[in-house]
Amino acid sequence: MTQTPHGSPPVPARPPRTAQLRLLLRLTLLSLGVNVADTVVQALTGPLTLLPGMEDVLRVPWIPGGGPAAVLALYGVVLTTALYALVWFPLREQMQWGWILGLVFCCLAVLGDVVDLAVLLLGGDVLPALSTAALVAVNVLWLVVAGRPGVRAALR
Template sequence: MSQQPYAPRPQDPRPRGGTPPSGAPPYPRHRPPRPPATSDLRLLLRLTVASFVLAVLGGAVGLLAAPGQLTGVPVGPAFDTFVLVGSLVLGFGVTAGLYALVYFPLREQRQWAWILGIALASMALLSTLANAALLLVGPAGASPGLVTGALKAVVDVAWLVVAVRPGVRAALR
C-alpha cells in the first residue's frame, strides 16, 4: 500500500484537482462538426433579411399613409410627437429583435431558430392577411399599405416554402 491512497493512476494524463496541461481546453468538447451550409439555407437567410426590410418599409409606409391615426388626449402636438416617436422606436426595436432572434442562430445552423422562424413567419403571414382585410374595408387611400403588405406576404410564403426544403433540414443540427 502506498503512502498516498488517492494518488492519480499512471494512465491518467492529468492529476485530479489539478490544472489541465497547457494548450488543452478546460473541459473536452465533443461537438460534432457542423454540416456545410446549403444553398437553400443561404436563400432562407436572404429571405429573412428581405422580410425584415419589408416589415420596416411597411411600418414606415403605414405611418406616412395614415397621418390622422394619432388621435387621443388633446394634450398638445409635442406630446403626440413624443408618443408617436416612442411607439415607433419600440415597435421597430421589437421587430428587429425578433428577426435577429431568428437570423443569427439560423446562420449558426441552430434547429431551434428554424422552428422559431416557422412560427414567427406563420404569425406574420396571418397578421399581414388580417391587416390587408382591414385595409380593404377601410378608407380608399390605403393602397400603399396593400402593396407593401402583398410583397411581405409573398416573401413570408416563400420563406415558409424554402424552410421546409430538405436542403435546409440537412444543414441544421
C-alpha cells in the same frame, strides 16, 4: 467516445451550409427590410387612433414632426429588428431552434398581415395595402423555402 488531446469531448462537426439555407438567410433579411418599409408606409399614410391624452405622452421632440405615428413606428421597428435577430443569428449558426422560432414567428406574421391586408383593402388604402401584400408574399416564400429538405439537412 474518444477524447481530444486536451481531455475535452470532441465538438461535433457542423453540417455543410446548403444553398437553401443561404437563401433562407437572405430571405430573412429581405423580410426585415420589407417589414421596416411597410411600417414606414403605414406610419406615413395610415390613420392613427389613440386614447385621449396619449398624443402628448408619445410626442418626442427629436423625431421630425414628433408625432405619435413616428414614435410608435420607431418602437415597432426596434422590436421587429430584435425578433428578426432572434431568428437570423441562430439560423446563421445552423441551430434548429432558430428555424423553429422563425416558423412560429413567420406563421403568426402571415396570419396578422393577411387580416391587416383585408382591413386596408376594405378601407381603400392602396399604398399600405401594396406594402403589406409585398410583406405577405416574402413571408410566404420564406415559409416555402424553410420547408425544403436542404434547409433541415443543414441544421443541427
